[in-house]
Amino acid sequence: MITPLRGVRTTLSIATAGFLALSLVACGGGTTKDSASNDAGSNSGTTATADPNAPIKDGLKLAFLPKQINNPYETIVDHAGIEAAKEFKGEAKEVGPSDASASSQVSYVNTLVQQGHDAILIAANDANAVCGPLKSARDKGVKVVAYDSDTNPDCRDIFINQASSEAIGRSQVQLLSEQIGGEGEIAILSATANATNQNTWIEFMQDELKKPEYAKIKLVKIAYGDDDDQKSFQQTQGLLQAYPNLKGIISPTTVGISAAARYISSSEYKGKVVLTGLGTPNQMRKYVKDGTVASFALWNPNDLGYLASYAAAALASGQITGAEGEVLKAGKLGERTIGANGEIILGDPFTFDKSNIDQFDF
Incomplete structure (x- = not known):
C-alpha cells in the first residue's frame, strides 16, 4: 500500500x-x-x-x-x-x-x-x-x-x-507539485465546462495554488475535453503546442487523463511533461508501467x-x-x-x- x-x-x-x-x-x-x-x-x-x-x-x-x-x-x-x-x-x-x-x-x-x-x-x-x-x-x-x-x-x-471536494482538488495540486519540483507552468484538462464536480475541484486547485509554497507554479490554461476521448486527446496536443514550457497537466476526469496519457506516451513530451489526475487503474496501468505517468488518484x-x-x-x-x-x-x-x-x-x-x-x- x-x-x-x-x-x-x-x-x-x-x-x-x-x-x-x-x-x-x-x-x-x-x-x-x-x-x-x-x-x-x-x-x-x-x-x-x-x-x-x-x-x-x-x-x-x-x-x-x-x-x-x-x-x-x-x-x-x-x-x-x-x-x-x-x-x-x-x-x-x-x-x-x-x-x-x-x-x-x-x-x-x-x-x-x-x-x-x-x-x-x-x-x-x-x-x-x-x-x-x-x-x-x-x-x-x-x-x-x-x-x-x-x-x-x-x-x-x-x-x-x-x-471531499476540497481533498480532491487540493491533493491534485500537491501530487503535481511534488513531481515538477514545485515550479513551472501547468494546465488543467477538465471534462465539460458545466460539470459541477469538475468546477468545484478546480476552484480548490486554484485556491491551493495561492499558497506561498506554490508561488513558482503558474496555471496557464484550463482546457475542456467534454469527456470525449478524441477531443481530450486533441486538447492535450493543443496545450503542449501552445505552451512549450509546460511542465505538467492535471486531468481530473478518467476520460481526459487516459486520452492525455495516450498522446504523451508516444510523443516527444514523454518524460518531460508530468501528467496526473483522476483515473482508474485498468485505464492507467500501462502508462504507469511505461513511465508516462508516475502517480494519479481516485476512489x-x-x-x-x-x-x-x-x-x-x-x-x-x-x-x-x-x-x-x-x-x-x-x-x-x-x-x-x-x-x-x-x-x-x-x-x-x-x-x-x-x-x-x-x-x-x-
Missing part, C-alpha cells in the same frame, strides 16, 4: 485493507416490471419523518442516469449499483445519453418518471439544466439521488460525494455505485429523508451520516503508482 507523497497533506488518507480486494463485477441492467408504490417517501413539497427501522421495500425500481453511456468510469459505478440492488430485492438499470451536453439528460428523467421508477440516480452534466424535470419527479414521489456530479441541492434528496467507483443504490432504497423505503444528521445503513459499507445539504461522503482519495497499481482491478 502506498505511502503519501512528500508534501501531500493528511487529507490524502490511505484506503483500508478491504479496498485492496476490489474487483470489477460485470453485470447487466434490470428488467422491466410494474411500478412499485412510492407511498413511503415524501415529495419535494412535504416534510416527511424518517423511520430508521423500516424495512427496505421489496421490488424497488431504480434507474442510474450517468453523464453519458459508455464512459468507462460511469459504467463501473452504475453496474456496481445495479448489483447492489439485488441485495435488497430491487431492480436497477442504466440509461443515458451518448453525449455529455448540459441538457442531454432531461428527456431521460421524464421517461423514467413515466415508467414509474421509485428513484432516479443521476450524475449531472449541469447543476441546473435537469432541475425542472427532477423537481417534477420529486413532486410525484420519485426519490432523487445525485452521485459523482451534483445537481442544485433543491433538485434532489441526497448527493453521494465520492470524496473506489464500485463502492460509489453501491452506496448510491442503498441511499436510493433507504429514501424510497422511508428509512431516511435526506436530513442532516440522519444515518444511512449501507449494507457491507456500514453506516454513513448525512451531512449538510444532504451530502454523504464515500471516503478519501487514494493515490496509485507503480508500487501498488497491480493490486487493483477496476
Whole structure:
C-alpha cells in the first residue's frame, strides 16, 4: 500500500485493507416490471419523518442516469449499483445519453418518471439544466439521488460525494507539485465546462495554488475535453503546442487523463511533461508501467455505485429523508451520516503508482 507523497497533506488518507480486494463485477441492467408504490417517501413539497427501522421495500425500481453511456468510469459505478440492488430485492438499470451536453439528460428523467421508477440516480452534466424535470419527479414521489456530479441541492434528496471536494482538488495540486519540483507552468484538462464536480475541484486547485509554497507554479490554461476521448486527446496536443514550457497537466476526469496519457506516451513530451489526475487503474496501468505517468488518484467507483443504490432504497423505503444528521445503513459499507445539504461522503482519495497499481482491478 502506498505511502503519501512528500508534501501531500493528511487529507490524502490511505484506503483500508478491504479496498485492496476490489474487483470489477460485470453485470447487466434490470428488467422491466410494474411500478412499485412510492407511498413511503415524501415529495419535494412535504416534510416527511424518517423511520430508521423500516424495512427496505421489496421490488424497488431504480434507474442510474450517468453523464453519458459508455464512459468507462460511469459504467463501473452504475453496474456496481445495479448489483447492489439485488441485495435488497430491487431492480436497477442504466440509461443515458451518448453525449455529455448540459441538457442531454432531461428527456431521460421524464421517461423514467413515466415508467414509474421509485428513484432516479443521476450524475449531472449541469447543476441546473435537469432541475425542472427532477423537481417534477420529486413532486410525484420519485426519490432523487445525485452521485459523482451534483445537481442544485433543491433538485434532489441526497448527493453521494465520492470524496471531499476540497481533498480532491487540493491533493491534485500537491501530487503535481511534488513531481515538477514545485515550479513551472501547468494546465488543467477538465471534462465539460458545466460539470459541477469538475468546477468545484478546480476552484480548490486554484485556491491551493495561492499558497506561498506554490508561488513558482503558474496555471496557464484550463482546457475542456467534454469527456470525449478524441477531443481530450486533441486538447492535450493543443496545450503542449501552445505552451512549450509546460511542465505538467492535471486531468481530473478518467476520460481526459487516459486520452492525455495516450498522446504523451508516444510523443516527444514523454518524460518531460508530468501528467496526473483522476483515473482508474485498468485505464492507467500501462502508462504507469511505461513511465508516462508516475502517480494519479481516485476512489473506489464500485463502492460509489453501491452506496448510491442503498441511499436510493433507504429514501424510497422511508428509512431516511435526506436530513442532516440522519444515518444511512449501507449494507457491507456500514453506516454513513448525512451531512449538510444532504451530502454523504464515500471516503478519501487514494493515490496509485507503480508500487501498488497491480493490486487493483477496476
